[in-house]
Amino acid sequence: MAMQSLAPELLARVFESLSSVPDIISLSLTCRYFYQILPKSQKLTLFFRALDETDGPVEDIIQLLTQNDNQLLHVRRTPPMSFALLSQVTAVARVARRYVDLYPKFRWTGVDSVQRRFLDAHEARRLRRAIYRMWSYAKAFYQFPYRVPRTDLTAVSERLQLLRSWSNEDLFEMEDLRGMLEQLLATEICPTDGEVYSRVPEDAQRYHLSLQYPHLRPLESAWPAYDDLFHNSRDADHNVAKPTVQELRGKHMQGWGSDLQNFYLVQSFLKFSPAQILWLYDNTIRRADVERFIEQQTHDPCFFDSRSLLFQDWLTVLHARGVDVQQAREDIWDGRTGIVNTMERAV
Structure with missing residues (x-):
């Protein structure tokens, strides 16, 4: 028996039994009759x-x-x-x-x-x-x-x-x-400052001071790396995922x-x-x-x-x-x- 053949009172109960807004909308859009039933x-x-x-x-x-x-x-x-x-x-x-x-x-x-x-x-x-x-x-x-x-x-x-x-x-x-x-x-x-320092790899800790003193920062690290912020065609070839905001923040946030x-x-x-x-x-x-x-x-x-x-x-x-x-x-x-x-x- 098709749902369209059910009594309007039963269809109303079906709608009431749905537990999420997307489910209600999906059922309403099934056909014009269901859309107009309520x-x-x-x-x-x-x-x-x-x-x-x-x-x-x-x-x-x-x-x-x-x-x-x-x-x-x-x-x-x-x-x-x-x-x-x-x-x-x-x-x-x-x-x-x-x-x-x-x-x-x-x-x-x-x-x-x-x-x-x-x-x-x-x-x-x-x-x-x-x-x-x-x-x-x-x-x-x-x-x-x-x-x-x-x-x-x-x-x-x-x-x-x-x-x-x-x-x-x-x-x-x-x-x-x-x-x-x-x-x-x-x-x-x-x-x-200590939290930021703990995130720096040991072999790169000599650059830690540059996080707090920008005038000591090497020119190439003054801003996030280009590849950190943008994709290019080579990224797709190597299946390189774009870093998340949280990953970038872990690299670039100052103390x-x-x-x-x-x-x-x-x-x-x-x-x-x-x-x-x-x-x-x-x-x-x-x-x-x-x-x-x-x-x-x-x-x-x-x-x-x-x-x-x-x-x-x-x-x-x-x-x-x-x-x-x-x-x-x-x-x-x-x-x-x-x-x-x-x-x-x-x-």
Whole structure:
């Protein structure tokens, strides 16, 4: 029996059973009858439901997208569903999807790299929720134009009210994500001089000083090699793959100072939203690229003079709730709570 012969009520149930937006679209485009079987409003509901399953929680994306100066941040907003909103939600979800792929690399490093694995569905959802909420925090308090001046006392109240609207488990997930972003920033975007030095092959370490002192750099190494940036016909003959941005950055990124300087730099970079940090990861090769991005995005010559207050606010809220924050942080990094919960997996 052909599907076109099924009753419209049964076909509607078929659409409702689909778990992803591409599946719904593909079935709709099969024929004109399937395209017209559901009204647009019903399709829109199915799209949002499917997105919540694959990239949700969509509710947190909507709170991020509907921030405005006329409403308190911690009050939930319920805008009408529309295809324009759906398009914006999809764009935000795409960023979170990348972090689901990157998280294992920067969560399990060094001796812990043997534990590296893909996130399961529950862990991925917790990670996405933390991303959307950290993004909301950054957008409200650190993105230009500012919701309220950073020196205004009402900013402190709003920041704490926003964090108080989330449970302890939600805040643990955000701290887990914050630690992962610190690792990404410290190793990829603003590595220390020592980190850069450790990447230089032993037989080339005599050139290490040229990374920090350009006037000592040999002329041929002043810029990335031509072959690093472009392909030519000879590359195809020898099956030479074009290096990734991350590989080029490993060769050409300069150090940003000592370990102590690095700590404060990372806290400044955490004022950026997860989308901006991801852009830096995907597009910057040299320190000058990062500095140019900071200038273009913030127009703030004192960017490094102020730092993200998320961790301080996190401590304030949990202390007020009577939580042992030192124990909580140990539990997060040992995998007993947060995004990756080994206790949950053992059940």
